[in-house]
Amino acid sequence: MKKHRSGTPFTLLSMLTIVTVLSISIPSSATGNVLKSDLAGTWNIVLHGNTGCGLVAMQANTTLNSSGKGTASLVTHGQCGDSSLTGQTFTIQTLAANGSGTANLTCGTGCGWNFSLQVSPDRSKFSLVDVSTKNPGNYLQGIAVLNSPDNDTAVSDLAGNWQATLYGATGCGVTSMLVTFTLNSSGVATNADSIGHSQGCGDGTGTNDTFTVLSLNPDGSGTANLSCGAGCGWNLTIQLSPDRSTFNIADVSSANPGNYLAGEAVRSSGFGQISVANLAGIWDLSIIDATGCSFGSLGVTFTLNTSGVATNATETGHTAGCGNGTSNGNTFTITSLNADGSGTANLTCGPSCGWNLNIQVSPDRSTFNLVDVSSANPGNFLLGEAIHR
Numbered sequence: 001m002k003k004h005r006s007g008t009p010f011t012l013l014s015m016l017t018i019v020t021v022l023s024i025s026i027p028s029s030a031t032g033n034v035l036k037s038d039l040a041g042t043w044n045i046v047l048h049g050n051t052g053c054g055l056v057a058m059q060a061n062t063t064l065n066s067s068g069k070g071t072a073s074l075v076t077h078g079q080c081g082d083s084s085l086t087g088q089t090f091t092i093q094t095l096a097a098n099g100s101g102t103a104n105l106t107c108g109t110g111c112g113w114n115f116s117l118q119v120s121p122d123r124s125k126f127s128l129v130d131v132s133t134k135n136p137g138n139y140l141q142g143i144a145v146l147n148s149p150d151n152d153t154a155v156s157d158l159a160g161n162w163q164a165t166l167y168g169a170t171g172c173g174v175t176s177m178l179v180t181f182t183l184n185s186s187g188v189a190t191n192a193d194s195i196g197h198s199q200g201c202g203d204g205t206g207t208n209d210t211f212t213v214l215s216l217n218p219d220g221s222g223t224a225n226l227s228c229g230a231g232c233g234w235n236l237t238i239q240l241s242p243d244r245s246t247f248n249i250a251d252v253s254s255a256n257p258g259n260y261l262a263g264e265a266v267r268s269s270g271f272g273q274i275s276v277a278n279l280a281g282i283w284d285l286s287i288i289d290a291t292g293c294s295f296g297s298l299g300v301t302f303t304l305n306t307s308g309v310a311t312n313a314t315e316t317g318h319t320a321g322c323g324n325g326t327s328n329g330n331t332f333t334i335t336s337l338n339a340d341g342s343g344t345a346n347l348t349c350g351p352s353c354g355w356n357l358n359i360q361v362s363p364d365r366s367t368f369n370l371v372d373v374s375s376a377n378p379g380n381f382l383l384g385e386a387i388h389r
Contacts, residue, residue, distance in 0.1 A: 033097035036068035038123045041149055044221060044239035046248040047142035048168050048262035049288045050295040053080030055169040057260040059237055059250045068092030074107060077252040078260050098389045100284060113140055116299050118284035118387040121366050124241050127385045129286035131299045131318040139297040139318060141288035143248045143264050143385050145239040151218040155187040157244045163360035165371040166263035167288055167383035172201035174290045176381040178358050178373045187213030197373040234259055245362045263383060266360040266369050272339035276308035278365045287384035294321035308334030355382055
């Protein structure tokens with residue numbers, strides 16, 4: 001199969017564990033139409049991709065008011081150096097009842113990005129992707145996670161099996177990775193297994209590395225470290241979702257020059273009850289990638305049937321090498337799914353074009369992450385986040 005786009009996936013294999021999912025209070029509005037006021041609160045936004053400054057990982061923190069507007073601080077770690085900006089703005093510009101919409105983040109005078117977004121059904125997460133023709137040379141994707149409104153998060157809440165997906169730049173160039181690990185009640189995993197897919201070092205696996213939660217604040221924000229062998233590792237910032245099912249990840253540390261990674265970890269279902277039929281419905285997928293079209297970002301919408309097949313995938317692409325365009329009538333297929341939510345999928349992108357992906361479905365079936373770490377896809381490095389409308 002010919003691959004027209006590329007990205008660097010890192011694969012984490014999920015493990016089964018019995019997890020007690022903590023309950024959170026959900027506003028009554030969560031059962032109806034999505035409103036800007038539903039998003040009021042403090043958010044941690046992780047972005048990665050390519051800008052006018054090359055490969056980059058970024059973290060923005062903002063507190064949105066009931067009109068969907070907030071002042072933001074922005075930390076950038078990339079090929080053009082590191083920076084920290086305060087007094088920026090993040091604005092939800094439009095928001096449909098199904099949670100789809102648009103937003104803008106500023107990055108200084110005359111600098112900013114326009115995003116498409118999709119809010120999760122419980123209003124605790126939203127995905128972002130820059131596919132705007134107004135932003136030539138900028139290809140960004142990310143995930144925003146709400147800080148815990150109850151300030152009751154503890155490290156022990158993270159105990160269980162996780163799958164993390166990461167994308168960005170390392171000493172091996174553009175890289176995508178999949179990592180699976182089991183955290184104990186102290187926030188330590190010594191069984192982190194990884195699959196790496198990179199431009200400079202090819203494909204490889206790692207076993208029995210460590211993932212350690214170094215700090216965790218009551219609002220769910222914190223820091224972590226992922227090792228990758230002797231003398232190898234990344235210092236990360238994280239934000240845990242209020243329901244403890246996901247956390248976003250970003251390497252914005254000046255101690256990690258040449259490494260610009262970001263992604264998301266999704267908890268494996270401890271009850272082993274996830275089935276393909278659970279995923280039926282409309283999904284919004286945001287992807288960051290490097291492909292035969294060089295760097296790019298991609299927005300995809302599709303409707304899965306009870307067999308895990310969609311034949312109506314519409315893709316909006318924004319790339320450095322192939323420009324901008326929309327492709328209709330593509331397919332998204334769940335090719336395998338384990339009861340813990342881990343599995344595989346395939347997304348086509350036209351005749352003889354497509355990607356094989358690893359996925360992890362969240363315990364509540366509202367999101368899944370995905371990454372291309374397949375050796376069958378040389379030169380293609382993709383990572384994304386799908387959110388159920």
